[in-house]
Amino acid sequence: MTLNKLFAIAALVCAGVAGPALAFPDKPVRIVIGFAPGGNVDIINRIVGQAMGEELKQSVIIDNRAGANGAIGAEFVARAAPDGHTLFVSVTETHALNPVLRKSLPYNPIKDFTSIGVVDTFAFALVLAPKFPANDVAGFVAYAKQNPGKLNFSSWGNGSLSQVAMEQLKQSAGIDLVHIPFKGSAPAIMALIGGQVEAMVAPLSLAVPYAADGRVKLLGVTSAQREDTAPTVPTLIEQGLAVNVTGWHVLQAPAGTPASAIATLNKALNAALARSDVRAKLLKAGVKPGGNTTPKEAQALVEDNFRKWGEVARKAGMKPD
Numbered sequence: 001m002t003l004n005k006l007f008a009i010a011a012l013v014c015a016g017v018a019g020p021a022l023a024f025p026d027k028p029v030r031i032v033i034g035f036a037p038g039g040n041v042d043i044i045n046r047i048v049g050q051a052m053g054e055e056l057k058q059s060v061i062i063d064n065r066a067g068a069n070g071a072i073g074a075e076f077v078a079r080a081a082p083d084g085h086t087l088f089v090s091v092t093e094t095h096a097l098n099p100v101l102r103k104s105l106p107y108n109p110i111k112d113f114t115s116i117g118v119v120d121t122f123a124f125a126l127v128l129a130p131k132f133p134a135n136d137v138a139g140f141v142a143y144a145k146q147n148p149g150k151l152n153f154s155s156w157g158n159g160s161l162s163q164v165a166m167e168q169l170k171q172s173a174g175i176d177l178v179h180i181p182f183k184g185s186a187p188a189i190m191a192l193i194g195g196q197v198e199a200m201v202a203p204l205s206l207a208v209p210y211a212a213d214g215r216v217k218l219l220g221v222t223s224a225q226r227e228d229t230a231p232t233v234p235t236l237i238e239q240g241l242a243v244n245v246t247g248w249h250v251l252q253a254p255a256g257t258p259a260s261a262i263a264t265l266n267k268a269l270n271a272a273l274a275r276s277d278v279r280a281k282l283l284k285a286g287v288k289p290g291g292n293t294t295p296k297e298a299q300a301l302v303e304d305n306f307r308k309w310g311e312v313a314r315k316a317g318m319k320p321d
Contacts, residue, residue, distance in 0.1 A: 040203035048269070051275055078107035090252050092309055097161065109306060122288065128198060149178060154180050154191050162200065204287075207286075
């Protein structure tokens with residue numbers, strides 16, 4: 001028997017001992033969220049994560065790692081093992097604004113991640129504190145002009161899309177407001193409800209239920225057209241303010257994750273989003289389910305926003321910190 005044949009037999013024996021490859025995923029999948037519990041990104045992705053777990057027949061754990069405008073969670077996933085078991089929900093802040101507004105970013109939003117699919121897209125809304133002495137956009141702008149620099153607005157962090165949207169509104173209306181950042185949309189809107197600040201650009205998914213019971217005043221949506229989830233609420237554009245802002249959540253994995261794992265996760269995500277119960281919950285929460293998107297389409301969305309919002313932040317004069 002030749003030496004080559006002996007090597008071939010040994011290889012077959014080793015393959016038999018090793019056994020068949022384990023199916024993916026072979027352990028719980030962790031979805032990291034870079035913001036505090038109770039906010040828009042947390043609520044939406046808990047709904048989707050649970051459904052994905054049912055599709056994958058594996059536990060899906062939501063891991064909130066808030067701070068630095070989502071950068072703490074993003075860095076954690078960028079450095080995680082690229083095996084498909086640790087994922088990240090990217091948003092405009094982490095992948096389009098942080099690169100412009102932070103002098104030192106511990107991850108590259110384009111090179112360190114690979115996209116799986118679009119979870120959802122959503123509009124924002126201008127909301128006021130319940131006791132604010134105005135009930136419409138015209139009244140708000142007039143009051144702000146009469147009190148320059150005396151009104152505060154909250155956001156879920158320096159460099160957040162919430163802040164950028166309000167900067168657009170300030171420029172369009174010609175008003176001066178003071179920015180008060182919080183660590184997450186939930187504490188930011190709680191400050192508004194409690195009267196610690198006067199205004200906020202909040203996710204529509206949070207604004208609608210709080211407006212329904214009178215805890216905030218909902219004045220307008222930031223999208224180009226009225227939203228199906230709030231059809232009676234006019235856009236800010238209709239009311240004379242040049243503000244057009246929409247958000248998105250894209251599920252991503254660390255760069256280098258095997259294509260087979262990405263394909264499995266994409267299939268599970270799209271299957272979850274196609275379920276009638278999941279879609280009903282997302283629509284009720286004020287967001288549009290992502291639909292049957294491919295990893296390539298999701299990546300294009302991230303890269304397009306990386307270019308767009310970086311330019312918006314520069315034009316708004318927002319400086320790195």
